[in-house]
Amino acid sequence: MPFYQLIDRFLPRRLQAKLSLLVTALLILLVSLIGALFSDSAEKLLREQIGKKALEVAQSVAINQQIRQGLRARDADMVQPVAEAIRQATGAEYVVVGDNNEIRFSHPDPENIGKRFVGGDLGPALREGRSYASEAVGTLGPSLRGIVPIRGDDGDVVGFVAVGYLISNIESMIQDKRMEIFGYVGIVLLFGVFGATAIAHGLKSAIMGLEIHEIAALFHERNAIIGAIREGIIAVDGDGKLSFVNVAARQYLGEEFDLKLRGVPLKDVCPCPELALALERGEKLLDQEMVLQDRPMIVSILPLAAERGGLVASFRPKDELDRLARELSHAQEYSELLRAQTHEYSNKMHTIAGLLQLGAQQEALDLVINEASGYQQLIRNLAEAVPDPVIAGVILGKYNRACELKIDLEFDAQNSFADLPPELEREPLVTILGNLIDNAFDAVRESNDKPLVRLYLTDLGPDLIIEVEDSGPGVAEEVAATLFDSGVSTKEGGARGTGLALVKRAVESVGGEITFSDGELGGALFTVIIPK
Known part of the structure; x- marks a missing residue:
């Protein structure tokens, strides 16, 4: 198992708590390291400063004339007062003056005057004449001392000066510095934890309160949903x-x-x-x-x-959407055809039943024979003129719809629509015929005259010609220029102005053209020419 996964097992699952904990832990680690580095640097700097101070005080004592005279006269009474005055003024733990035999001429404890200097670190000063800082254990305990040689008039080393500060006092000062640094570290950690909590809360709000696993699930769901969509x-x-x-x-x-x-x-x-x-x-x-x-x-x-x-x-x-629209239109037309047939035959059956109940058997028989002969004649005409079952089915359906609406739909027996190219799609023809006839039905229903619609089909010559004429009021001049645009209609009400736009689109898809003019019946005449 990878290391980060192992750590993640021990962390809380909630994103806000996890982020707060991680940021806080990282902040503690960084601040602790910085605090330790600052503490170590402060300790080194303090020791260097105290050592430098001890050397400076020792150098000033070494050139003091009264100290040098007392050392030459070997008179401790001359050296001790001056050394003690300097010690008290500088805050040193001790200021020891001795000769080149390491015998003390001054000391904070007068009983140690005349005794040998303790520590064993005078060699470089007495033998080499060097000034330096040293740590050693003396009479008063471990100390940091600055040692400077005292030279006579001829330049020879005649003694030494040792100015010292106890290590215990230095450690106390260092501890005070550390506590100060750790106080700042604590303040930084306090603000850091508050900031980590605020950042975690802000991030959680920015991602709408979702957890990590919820975001991952949404991401996979989004990819799956978008991948399943057929739209680009x-x-x-x-x-x-x-x-x-x-x-x-x-x-x-x-x-x-x-x-x-x-x-x-x-x-x-x-x-x-x-x-x-x-x-x-x-x-x-x-x-x-x-x-x-x-x-x-x-x-x-x-x-x-x-x-x-x-x-x-x-x-x-767009062609896919058009295909779906055509399929839906055909389904609606088929449903409308079945409804119209059901309604029409229901009316006829009621009429026949009424005639029989009244005892008018001959009238009922005449109605049945007349209806059957008319319908059969239309079917025979369609079978001869329009052998294509799709086109014939559309015309038959519109005939039944016309009967229901009490509209005469004339289909001339001289019509001919048999020479249809096999490569010509039937869907555009269905769209053209269906919408033109429906528009004609709507037009004649508004007319006060006898509603009449004529359908003429011919395949003679190099083109297929479809003509639909009605006895309606015709096309108004204000919409004539934009009649085939989507949303344009001569009829009132919503959801209008789509039929002729679909017809125009279907005609263009098969390379044809459509025109309209005034017909012999007083209404509009729409002519569609489709090259074979």
């Missing part, structure tokens, strides 16, 4: 560089899966002016049609609410 999703930062691209987006943009796209400018991967403009303005766009990589896409853009800005864009090929 890209995220762009405020500098216009990609920060996220899912698998579907890579496929739509034609990028390799293993290519690193993070940090790549958006314009290098997808040079789309609309996306760049949305990034610059920070605008929210929903279901806008754009061209990405020469392919029409339905794009939604959501700006990111962050300091650096950016946006998230989702897109899907």
Whole structure:
């Protein structure tokens, strides 16, 4: 098991407690090391300063004329008062003056005058004439002493001066310094623990109170969800560089899966002016049609609410959405066909039942024969003129719908729609026929005259021609120029203006054209020409 995992087992699971504990432990370690270094440096510095002070005091004693005269006369009574006065003035533990035979001429304890100097560290001063600081054990105990030779008029060493400070007193001073340093360390630790707690709390708030394992779970869930989405999703930062691209987006943009796209400018991967403009303005766009990589896409853009800005864009090929819309439309048309047939035959059955109850058997029989012959005639005409079952099914369904709405739908027996190219898709034809007939039904229902709709189909010549004419009021002049635009309609109410836009799109998908004019019935005549 790795070392960090072993440590993590002993830490609390809550992120705030774990972060506070780790930061506090690290702070204690660092401050303790710094405190120890400062304590050691302070001890060395204090010893150096005391040693230097002892040397300076000893040097001043060594050149004192009264000390030198007393030493030459070997008169301790001349040396002792001066040495004691200097000791008391400088705070030294002792100021000892002796000759070159190490015999004391001064001492804080008068009983030690005339006795041999204790410590055994006078050699360099008496024999070499050097000044130095030394640690040794003397009569008063371990001390740090400064030793300086006393020279006669001829320059020879005639004695020495030893100025000392007890080690016990130095240790006490060092301990005071350490306590001062540790006091500062304690204050730093106190503020450090408070700061660690505040930082941990701020971080926990920034990540919305989630724990580490919860963040990891959300990350994996996000990847799984985004990976399962068929829409392309890209995220762009405020500098216009990609920060996220899912698998579907890579496929739509034609990028390799293993290519690193993070940090790549958006314009290098997808040079789309609309996306760049949305990034610059920070605008929210929903279901806008754009061209990405020469392919029409339905794009939604959501700006990111962050300091650096950016946006998230989702897109899907428009042809896929059109296909889904057509499939849904066909399902609705089929459902409407079944409902219309059920309603129409229910009315007829009620009529027949009423005639039979009234004893009008002949009228009931005539109604059945007339209805059957008319319906059979339409089926025969459709079978001859429109052998394609998809197109014939649409027309038959609209016929039943016309019967329900009490609208006459004329289908000429001379119609011919048999020469359909096999490579021509049937879905656009279904969209064209269905929407044009539905629009004609809506138009004639508003007319006071006898509602009539005519359907003409021909495949003679190099083109397929579809004409739908109605006896309605026609196309108003104010909408004629924009009739095929989405949302434009001559009828009142919501959810209007989509049928003719779909027809226009379907006609263009098969390379055809659509026009409208005034018909012989007084309403509109829509003509669709599709090259074979």
